Structure formats: C-alpha cells, structure tokens
Amino acid sequence: MLANKALQHSFPDSPKPKPPPDWLVHALEGLAAFGSIIQFLIWGAIILVVALVVFLVVRELFGVELGWKKRGPDSLGQTDWRPDREKARILLADADALAAEGRFEEAVHILLLRGVADIVARRPKLVGPALTSRDIAAHPDLPEAARPAFTLIAEIVERSWFGGRPVEQAGWLQAREAYEQLVFSEVWK
Secondary structure, X not given: OOOOOOOOOOOOOOOOOOOOOHHHHHHHHHHHHOHHHHHHXXXXXXXXXXXXXXXXXXXXXXXXXXXXXXXXXXXXXOOXXXXXXXXXXXXXXXXXXXXXXXXHHHHHHHHHHHXXXXXXXXXOOOOOOOOOHXXXXXXXXXXXXXXXXXXXXXXXXXXXXXXXXXXXXXXXXXXXXXXXXXXXXXXXX
C-alpha cells in the first residue's frame, strides 16, 4: 500500500491532536509505576477463578466434601421437628370433618400438605420447589423415624390424586393414624 502513490499516506493540513490533560498523564504514570503489582494481582485473580472452577467440577463429579458443612444425623442437632400439637389438633378436626362428609381424598391430601408445610417450617432448605412427596420422603435429612408415616400418607395421596383410585375409609384411617404418629410421638427428635 505504501508503494501505491494513488493513496494519500500523510495529511499535512490536519490539526495536531491535543495533548491529554495533565491529570490523565499523571494518573497513567502512576498506574505504570504499579504495573507489575497490577499484573501480579490480575494473574492471581485468574488463577483463583480457575482453581475455583476446577474445585467445583471435581466436587460435582466425585462428591468431594471438605467438612465445612456436616451432613447426616449430627447436622440435624437435637431440634424437635415435631409439628405444633395445637395446630395439628385443629387440622385433624378439619380433616375429620371432611372425612365425615365422605371426602376422604381431600382429608388425606390436607394431611400431606400440612406435613410438607411442617417440614418446610423446620427445615426450609430440605424441600425444593420441584420435589415430589416421594422425593421428600426419601430425603436423607428427614428423620428416619418419621419416614414411614410420611411415606404412607404420601402413597395414599399419590394413588388418589394421580392414580385415580378413591380413598376409602380404611385408607383415611391409616393416613390419620400415620399423621398422629408424626405429630404426637417422639419420632421428630
């Protein structure tokens, strides 16, 4: 391109660019003095980000835990998970009223919903938005003693709501007894 004389390569009539303001010159000179430190910090940040990504990938692939968060029975502590007895009595009275009208499916369903609400109240992170009652019943943080009762109620509701099978009085009584076991026994400790 430089050999092509048809192209203009110099602009003699153009105004000279204005010099940058003094404050900008001083700021750039100051940054230049810290250039090696800034370069070191940038590389350090890049190395930390890469190490974090590698750690997260390894943790997901191999289930590596560093012991920051305890899991299992010790992490649950001695907290009483048992639902409030007075609220449970009111709920059972409402459910009994539905059952007396022959609306066993609805009666069992409110027991399940209340059971899930009680779990959410005690352990908000245990129940995620996409978890089914089966998932909740199988969750490792659910107290082992509470699992059979919760599972029974969930199965009865599942057969009714998703399987289209009516809940008979015997199913209602099983679910009610299971809910009483959840509320009025010591299984939540």
